[in-house]
Amino acid sequence: MAASYILLLSALLALAASPAMAGDPSALQDFCVADNTSDVFVNGLACKDPKLVKVEDFFFSGLDKPRNTTNKVGSNVTLVNVNRIPGLNTLGISMARVDFAPYGLNPPHIHPRATEILTVLEGSLYVGFVTSNPDNKLFTKMLTKGDVFVFPQGLIHFQFNHGTKNAVALAALSSQNPGLITIANAVFGSKPAISDDVLAKAFQVDEKTVHRIQAQF
Template structure:
């Protein structure tokens, strides 16, 4: 009887804690104070009385990005760094331009799920699930098509056409973060040991050294 009472008490306490947790947003807005010296998980709020309409505005996504790089893509992010009023709101977006046969290479967003809409062109996109399945979900998207990349999973987009492509992505974080897999593995500073990378990728160290030289 005592054991049953103890279990019921624990359940009641856990339920109370869940119901008592704060909602995500406790005020109309929290414009980021980028000059604050207070270190928190995000940005401190500036006095709402000093908020201006410009804190909630950004212009620039009408301009194409420069895709003349090795990957043939350009990402123009619009997150809390560009719009201070996004602070605490849990959302951001980006424009992605792709040169013909350009790609947004394998990467992850550690803080956000992404939903992508193709505005122009055709993209081959996909993501890979966690170990041990490592299952690839992929699809060819055309203008107007939408695809979701779950938070934290490796994903990519590749322009399969001979013309440029454009996409808009929305992300479920004010600051989704991005880790490009190749950059992280082969371009870290200081470098990861070629012994470690050679064993991880099951290749000769000379191949690792050659790849690292590219970064």
């Protein structure tokens, strides 16, 4: 009995001492530049032979250029992840430029694999996120140039340009491939479509309303 107690106590102490995994796994070497031609499937991307690595594998240019925001939501996200900078592979970070037209919206979405920290470079933004069930508490803030806001991993969040001028923000994310699920697109634009009666009951509306919304996606 005493031996079992000691084993249980040791296991609990080991769990308490082990660090929490809050992002991508740590790298075990200086770098693992992504080999986009490899047929090997791993959790991430296979490594290029270090002898073939070039300085361009760690470089991306053009994030200073404004993006086209003439779309339905009035925003454009330029994601700089491992697909654009192969040298990000295994390093657990990425970034994005977000351009907003006046009253443009980066619609409610989640990043399943990353926390996001956003800095406003130009203009002003109304931003917010919603906590998980059952509380679903909304945290919002008006941001202006130089302000910084954090969106916790996996929570629904958004950014809205509340002004009459263009706005620009720069976001950093705690994954080389944070993932993106835009809520409206996923729910109303899935392929094949989610059943009308499921959506009608979930949103407490009639099926005609569901059809009208689905037609937008």
